[in-house]
Amino acid sequence: MARWEPGARERLIVAAVDLFAEQGYDSTTVAQIAERAGVTKSTFFRHFPDKRELLAAGQETLSRLLAEGITEAPAGATPLEAVAAGLQRASDAMGPLNREIGPRLKAAVAASTELQERDALKSVSMAAAMTAALTARGVPGAAAALAGELGLLAFKRGYAEWADTDADHGLAHYTLAALSELRAATATLG
Amino acid sequence: MARWEPGARERLIVAAVDLFAEQGYDSTTVAQIAERAGVTKSTFFRHFPDKRELLAAGQETLSRLLAEGITEAPAGATPLEAVAAGLQRASDAMGPLNREIGPRLKAAVAASTELQERDALKSVSMAAAMTAALTARGVPGAAAALAGELGLLAFKRGYAEWADTDADHGLAHYTLAALSELRAATATLG
Numbered sequence: 001m002a003r004w005e006p007g008a009r010e011r012l013i014v015a016a017v018d019l020f021a022e023q024g025y026d027s028t029t030v031a032q033i034a035e036r037a038g039v040t041k042s043t044f045f046r047h048f049p050d051k052r053e054l055l056a057a058g059q060e061t062l063s064r065l066l067a068e069g070i071t072e073a074p075a076g077a078t079p080l081e082a083v084a085a086g087l088q089r090a091s092d093a094m095g096p097l098n099r100e101i102g103p104r105l106k107a108a109v110a111a112s113t114e115l116q117e118r119d120a121l122k123s124v125s126m127a128a129a130m131t132a133a134l135t136a137r138g139v140p141g142a143a144a145a146l147a148g149e150l151g152l153l154a155f156k157r158g159y160a161e162w163a164d165t166d167a168d169h170g171l172a173h174y175t176l177a178a179l180s181e182l183r184a185a186t187a188t189l190g
Numbered sequence: 191m192a193r194w195e196p197g198a199r200e201r202l203i204v205a206a207v208d209l210f211a212e213q214g215y216d217s218t219t220v221a222q223i224a225e226r227a228g229v230t231k232s233t234f235f236r237h238f239p240d241k242r243e244l245l246a247a248g249q250e251t252l253s254r255l256l257a258e259g260i261t262e263a264p265a266g267a268t269p270l271e272a273v274a275a276g277l278q279r280a281s282d283a284m285g286p287l288n289r290e291i292g293p294r295l296k297a298a299v300a301a302s303t304e305l306q307e308r309d310a311l312k313s314v315s316m317a318a319a320m321t322a323a324l325t326a327r328g329v330p331g332a333a334a335a336l337a338g339e340l341g342l343l344a345f346k347r348g349y350a351e352w353a354d355t356d357a358d359h360g361l362a363h364y365t366l367a368a369l370s371e372l373r374a375a376t377a378t379l380g
Binding site: 078080118124143150178186188190 | 267268269270271307311313333336337340343347371373374375376380
């Protein structure tokens with residue numbers, strides 16, 4: 001029988017992020033990730049084509065959920081109400097694994113230029129996905145670009161707070177509060 | 191006598207960006223860039239440690255100028271007035287070379303994931319530089335983050351328009367107009 005366990009995907013992600021933080025992204029091999037996760041290399045390759053894609057998988061889902069929430073917001077929603085719906089959708093999909101790997105991933109990113117570039121592309125893609133979904137709703141260019149960036153900032157600021165606290169709220173609590181704070185800040189820019 | 195000509199640096203940049211667009215970033219060698227620019231490989235290495243840094247050099251300057259303009263804005267300036275001063279400072283440093291390579295660089299970036307990641311990190315770094323300079327002026331966290339993103343959007347939108355037109359204005363004309371448009375859009379987000 002093949003060596004296959006439920007939760008292997010999640011264990012692979014945690015193992016990879018830990019190894020990236022400990023010894024760097026470049027020095028970490030698929031074999032090491034599999035070993036740390038307690039699975040075989042072929043199990044790794046059943047889940048991910050390579051270590052690069054291991055990080056990308058969740059990122060595409062995130063952009064998709066943000067955009068879907070915006071697209072499916074009520075027709076009369078303002079741009080920021082639509083962004084709030086996107087944040088709600090994406091935040092609701094984030095569970096304990098996402099919360100746990102946040103600080104580890106941050107450490108790994110801080111230690112690797114390659115991961116910084118990938119993380120930056122993730123941010124740019126998230127904002128672009130929200131902006132495109134807003135544009136498709138008829139929001140004019142400048143407002144759509146701006147609301148997309150507000151959504152990105154709200155997600156990042158909310159996520160950082162969520163990962164940093166022991167309080168028993170879901171991620172949506174923090175991302176939506178961050179969006180409100182940013183919205184209030186628009187009035188203070190002069 | 192060493193083979194050295196004024197303008198070699200600029201020719202190397204144009205040659206590199208053209209080759210990246212034509213045949214991809216990964217497939218382009220330092221030897222090819224030097225040949226296209228009409229200089230020796232040692233001339234290349236007098237200017238840049240590798241092809242990667244050729245792209246990074248201008249990006250660091252850009253972030254520095256944006257931040258300096260913000261830092262040196264009058265004490266009473268609002269966050270967006272300080273951002274406008276940063277845009278003015280950075281825009282004034284961009285000449286015909288920057289305008290000319292804009293569309294070529296865009297083509298090269300569209301064709302390469304690696305360049306997309308680098309371009310994303312450039313964007314994130316520019317926004318972060320502006321946000322840090324605003325924070326140092328005492329602007330609160332959410333407002334500083336937001337104003338930094340507004341500055342980035344204004345720079346990108348203004349630059350795209352500048353590269354796209356034959357009109358005889360400097361870049362600052364476009365980046366400052368984009369900032370005004372974005373500022374007006376903050377009132378339409380709901």
